[in-house]
Amino acid sequence: MEQKPAIFSARVGALFLLPALAFVALFLLFPFVWVIVLSFTNQTLTGATAANPEFVGLANYERLFDFDRWMRAGEFGSSLLITVQFVLGSALIGQAGLGLLIAWLFYRRRGWLRTVVTTLVVLAWIIPEVVVAFAWFAFLDRDAGTFNNILDAFGLGRPDWLFNYPLLSIMVFNTWRGTAFSMLLFQSALETIPPSYIETAEVAGASGWQKFRHILLPLLIGHIITDLILITLWTFNVFTPYLLTGGGPRNQTQLVSIYTYETAFQFFRFGQGAAIAVVIMFINLTLAMIYLAILRRQRAAT
Amino acid sequence: MAEVRLDNVTRQFGSVVAVNAINLTIADGEFVALLGPSGCGKTTTLRLIAGLEQADGGHMYIGDRDVTNLPPRDRDIAMVFQDYALYPHMTILDNIGYPLKVRGTPRAELTKRVTEVAERLQIGNLLQRRPGQLSGGQQQRASVARAVVYHAQVFLFDEPLSNLDAKLRVEARAFLKRLQHELDVTAVYVTHDQAEAMALADRIAVMNHGRIMQLGAPLEVYRRPQNLFVASFIGSPPMNLLPCRVDLGARRLVFAGGAALEMTGMMERLPASLRDGEMVTLGIRPEHITIRETAGASTLPVKVYVTEPLGGESLVITQMGDLLISIRLFQDEPPSLPDAVWLELNMTHTFLYGAEGELMR
Numbered sequence: 001m002e003q004k005p006a007i008f009s010a011r012v013g014a015l016f017l018l019p020a021l022a023f024v025a026l027f028l029l030f031p032f033v034w035v036i037v038l039s040f041t042n043q044t045l046t047g048a049t050a051a052n053p054e055f056v057g058l059a060n061y062e063r064l065f066d067f068d069r070w071m072r073a074g075e076f077g078s079s080l081l082i083t084v085q086f087v088l089g090s091a092l093i094g095q096a097g098l099g100l101l102i103a104w105l106f107y108r109r110r111g112w113l114r115t116v117v118t119t120l121v122v123l124a125w126i127i128p129e130v131v132v133a134f135a136w137f138a139f140l141d142r143d144a145g146t147f148n149n150i151l152d153a154f155g156l157g158r159p160d161w162l163f164n165y166p167l168l169s170i171m172v173f174n175t176w177r178g179t180a181f182s183m184l185l186f187q188s189a190l191e192t193i194p195p196s197y198i199e200t201a202e203v204a205g206a207s208g209w210q211k212f213r214h215i216l217l218p219l220l221i222g223h224i225i226t227d228l229i230l231i232t233l234w235t236f237n238v239f240t241p242y243l244l245t246g247g248g249p250r251n252q253t254q255l256v257s258i259y260t261y262e263t264a265f266q267f268f269r270f271g272q273g274a275a276i277a278v279v280i281m282f283i284n285l286t287l288a289m290i291y292l293a294i295l296r297r298q299r300a301a302t
Numbered sequence: 303m304a305e306v307r308l309d310n311v312t313r314q315f316g317s318v319v320a321v322n323a324i325n326l327t328i329a330d331g332e333f334v335a336l337l338g339p340s341g342c343g344k345t346t347t348l349r350l351i352a353g354l355e356q357a358d359g360g361h362m363y364i365g366d367r368d369v370t371n372l373p374p375r376d377r378d379i380a381m382v383f384q385d386y387a388l389y390p391h392m393t394i395l396d397n398i399g400y401p402l403k404v405r406g407t408p409r410a411e412l413t414k415r416v417t418e419v420a421e422r423l424q425i426g427n428l429l430q431r432r433p434g435q436l437s438g439g440q441q442q443r444a445s446v447a448r449a450v451v452y453h454a455q456v457f458l459f460d461e462p463l464s465n466l467d468a469k470l471r472v473e474a475r476a477f478l479k480r481l482q483h484e485l486d487v488t489a490v491y492v493t494h495d496q497a498e499a500m501a502l503a504d505r506i507a508v509m510n511h512g513r514i515m516q517l518g519a520p521l522e523v524y525r526r527p528q529n530l531f532v533a534s535f536i537g538s539p540p541m542n543l544l545p546c547r548v549d550l551g552a553r554r555l556v557f558a559g560g561a562a563l564e565m566t567g568m569m570e571r572l573p574a575s576l577r578d579g580e581m582v583t584l585g586i587r588p589e590h591i592t593i594r595e596t597a598g599a600s601t602l603p604v605k606v607y608v609t610e611p612l613g614g615e616s617l618v619i620t621q622m623g624d625l626l627i628s629i630r631l632f633q634d635e636p637p638s639l640p641d642a643v644w645l646e647l648n649m650t651h652t653f654l655y656g657a658e659g660e661l662m663r
């Protein structure tokens with residue numbers, strides 16, 4: 001590497017960095033540490049423990065992993081299971097699967113259909129959250145919703161989607177909402193594959209599926225893993241479904257993010273909420289480590 | 303093995319006509335090179351034969367099958383690309399065997415056939431490696447092996463040697479020619495390198511602006527360029543092309559600046575339609591000019607511009623008005639010449655091109 005002459009001395013440079021570092025420390029590092037501290041206390045918003053929180057050791061964590069009750073509706077285990085289903089269904093299968101499918105269908109094609117589909121998918125991604133939630137609420141409404149009006153026109157009845165199929169509803173919603181990222185990532189990854197790779201396979205006699213399975217998929221695998229890391233973490237922490245179902249009915253859509261929110265900011269049990277946040281943090285960290293290990297192994301193999 | 307026939311094939315990109323109503327018949331077992339500058343339509347022509355481009359007009363036949371609307375996989379062809387297109391995630395064995403794999407060939411037979419072909423192309427010891435671990439020359443052979451392994455009827459080459467360095471290129475060229483003769487397959491080869499086309503092909507199709515300007519054996523194209531484009535494209539350095547005016551009365555060609563040459567030696571080849579005062583272009587290859595230190599009965603006065611030793615031969619580049627005229631001498635050291643010399647042209651080796659660039663008999 002060529003050494004560029006420094007514009008500032010290291011000391012002046014550090015001085016310029018100071019405000020930013022102070023911000024990071026104040027708004028990122030401090031809350032991070034504070035949450036961990038909080039999770040060992042019985043801090044609440046009101047009552048005796050509001051003013052004088054006590055150190056309760058691992059009591060908050062024991063409460064989370066109380067295996068006699070943790071799979072009941074509204075408890076941590078149940079919430080975790082719902083989140084796992086939600087991540088598998090809407091992120092891995094929904095967003096990544098659909099994104100890959102769209103990117104592949106329009107691979108090496110131009111024209112208005114590609115433009116229209118890409119634009120619509122990206123639009124779903126960039127509209128503000130509250131607007132989107134309201135639109136879907138209206139779309140899925142039992143009596144006046146567009147979707148049921150369409151179904152009814154074909155004689156298919158008027159199911160109450162958010163009441164009878166709440167988890168399915170938010171999975172479809174989240175797929176619709178987030179496919180754009182995966183699609184864009186896979187589209188640009190496909191662009192980097194030399195056309196001659198696919199053309200060689202075409203001339204050699206490969207079918208469409210064989211071209212995908214033998215050539216494109218192995219070349220995309222690194223991008224797919226990267227995509228899965230990101231969307232898994234995002235989906236794990238996503239909160240927007242709360243605007244659609246409020247975590248209900250009967251806690252059927254209580255994702256861990258919603259569980260944390262309700263514990264900490266509706267029942268105002270800060271200590272308990274902090275413990276949940278810490279556990280989620282470790283789950284996220286573990287997931288990221290696993291993906292990164294896979295990615296490293298995959299890179300080493302090629 | 304099969305004949306390839308293009309019948310009025312056209313391909314347009316927007317308003318640009320890349321391939322303009324081409325007719326071309328390539329005989330069974332023949333090696334034809336498509337030669338021309340960038341953008342002349344040679345690669346598009348090859349891709350049309352491959353089915354990677356769809357013709358906007360005309361028909362294509364391989365053997366007696368009309369393949370105009372067939373996808374590449376049904377055309378029974380093999381293609382070698384400039385970048386080799388070896389799959390980085392597969393071993394060389396899997397790369398070469400890929401066409402067999404998609405045909406459902408059992409693994410044991412696939413390995414056997416790939417090994418045979420690889421041995422023949424002298425890369426048998428590399429089968430377990432990945433493309434990234436091979437040199438350019440080895441990658442090139444692997445990509446040829448992949449084309450050879452499934453016995454296609456027609457081989458298509460898209461500048462397969464362009465990514466090799468000069469020394470390897472000559473080696474690979476000889477090897478490709480040898481292989482094509484041994485396999486006795488029909489081959490179409492796209493290149494912008496005339497030496498490659500001359501060395502490899504049974505016939506060369508020189509292309510420009512989407513049309514075939516001349517089709518013929520390499521020496522035929524070199525010895526008798528049918529038009530100014532081919533004359534200026536084939537040969538290194540290319541043919542000297544000197545605009546001049548016909549003076550039929552004095553039987554002379556008059557150049558800008560007043561210099562003139564007698565037309566003796568070329569009279570019997572002149573077309574009857576040649577009119578007095580007509581503007582034509584005189585073409586002569588650099589090896590058919592002699593340098594004189596004194597004026598002769600029919601010589602051109604020129605200034606020596608530069609001399610270039612090229613190793614086995616040397617070039618003298620002279621100047622007459624705005625024109626540069628090159629002379630090839632088959633001696634390794636350029637002669638020391640005075641500033642002003644006279645050129646004597648061997649008139650039996652000259653060509654006259656008309657105003658439209660066409661060869662006049």
